[in-house]
Amino acid sequence: MRGNPPEASPARGRRPAGELAALARAGDGAAFQELVEPYRHELQVHCYRMLGSVQDAEDLLQETLLAAWRGIGGYQERASVRTWLYRIATNRCLNALRAGARRPPEQAAYRAEVPLPEPSHRRAEPSWLEPYPDVLLDEIADREPGPEARYEARESVSLAFLAALQHLPPRQRAVLVLRDVLGLRAPEVADILDTTENAVTGALKRARRALAGEPPGPGREGAPLPNSALERRIVNDFIRAFEAGDVEAMVSLLTDDALLTMPPLPLEYQGLDAVGNFLATVALREGVRHVLIPTRANGQPAFGCYLRDPHTPFLRAHGVLVLTLAGGRIAAITRFVDNSLMRTFGFPRSLHA
The missing domain is CATH 3.10.450.50 (Nuclear Transport Factor 2; Chain: A,)
Structure with missing residues (x-):
């Protein structure tokens, strides 16, 4: 079994993915780092969308990269490197959600300095949603040309959208993110989740229907442009x-x-x-x-x-x-x-x- 991947060598001109994959399968840790590095930040954001926590997302990202390094010998390039990594990351997140490996319940025991007034509404359970720093989003948006990409990167991690995602069952959440946020095709999502295209289509319909039925959160329609x-x-x-x-x-x-x-x-x-x-x-x-x-x-x-x-x-x-x-x-x-x-x-x- 492979250990931790070696540190990457200094930056250089990027080589073709096929060449890097072949070198990585032969045990070249630097080639593996060069192969996966372009996807590191977007994978972290993907894990954040799935889990709602920055720290959990970073932990799952590290698990994903370690699993990819240990499993690189079995990567036969039938899918793109990006899809292969999303398969690993998504399934790691699903495992974490199924296992309840989130914040321990005692963290919800916030001690207010004064008695809190009766709320307008009391949810059934705590919300483990955490904020995500924009400086990390910039590292993704800057790779895509045009203001539309930057806008979409931010909208897809807006607090209202993330809060709504947390109400979906894990598998529906994964399908919605992979299809509607990342724009992957149904066959790709089916491969990532090891299921059928019909199952993906059905889960997507249920997820969209559930989000449409959610009470509307604070709208951002007509919100001022960032830094305007x-x-x-x-x-x-x-x-x-x-x-x-x-x-x-x-x-x-x-x-x-x-x-x-x-x-x-x-x-x-x-x-x-x-x-x-x-x-x-x-x-x-x-x-x-x-x-x-x-x-x-x-x-x-x-x-x-x-x-x-x-x-x-x-x-x-x-x-x-x-x-x-x-x-x-x-x-x-x-x-x-x-x-x-x-x-x-x-x-x-x-x-x-």
């Missing part, structure tokens, strides 16, 4: 209101049906009254002040959130916020309460005030 003047204005207004603890100004930025969620907590606050009450009694209550550091996640404006401590000169990490915009307003605020996500976005656990 309108988006920057909304983001700056949000930062000013949030850091000042100005609940009235915050509410004025929201759509009438705005949604506030806090994954993994299964709580949803919807509408101006519910969100405004949450902000006034919890997030922006008297004596609580924050500092927001802008970033981007899932193609959307996001922030590393820090809490001011009146007793020390330090700001302490207080989760990641992601905004969903619709028109010139904020349709959703998603606060991810797991502070370990700060590291994913390159933020420290504390800052000097």
Whole structure:
């Protein structure tokens, strides 16, 4: 059995896939690295779509590459390298989902600093969805020409789409992603999942029907273009209101049906009254002040959130916020309460005030 693949040699002109595959089958680790490297980032995003977690996606990516290295001797080039790798990655993700190898239940036991108001809706179980840094998406979108590719890369990992995916059974989720997101043909998907084309077609119909029946999440129709003047204005207004603890100004930025969620907590606050009450009694209550550091996640404006401590000169990490915009307003605020996500976005656990 093969061990870990050797480190790649320095970058050079890319050789034909057939030549690299033959060398890799003969045990050339550098050739294997050159063979699979172009697909590394898109495979990680694929695992993220399947699992909803950045860390789980990275773990499954490493499992996929190790399995590919160990199984390269059996790769006979009947499928493209990309399809072969997607077969391994997809089945690893399905195995993880079936085994329940996700976040342990105790991570849902978030300890609120004050009692939380009664939510508008309470989901049946925690949401393990995590935000995905845009800087990682850039590495994929930059390989494809034109603004359409960049837009599609972001839309296919939008929080609303990812949240809807999490409600699908694993196999339907895989079929929908492979067919509708990646654009693979039914025979390719059937080969990846070791099933028939009829089974793929049936699973795709059921997945599309299930998504159509999902309550509509915060829409992004008419959302400002990323980094446009309108988006920057909304983001700056949000930062000013949030850091000042100005609940009235915050509410004025929201759509009438705005949604506030806090994954993994299964709580949803919807509408101006519910969100405004949450902000006034919890997030922006008297004596609580924050500092927001802008970033981007899932193609959307996001922030590393820090809490001011009146007793020390330090700001302490207080989760990641992601905004969903619709028109010139904020349709959703998603606060991810797991502070370990700060590291994913390159933020420290504390800052000097």
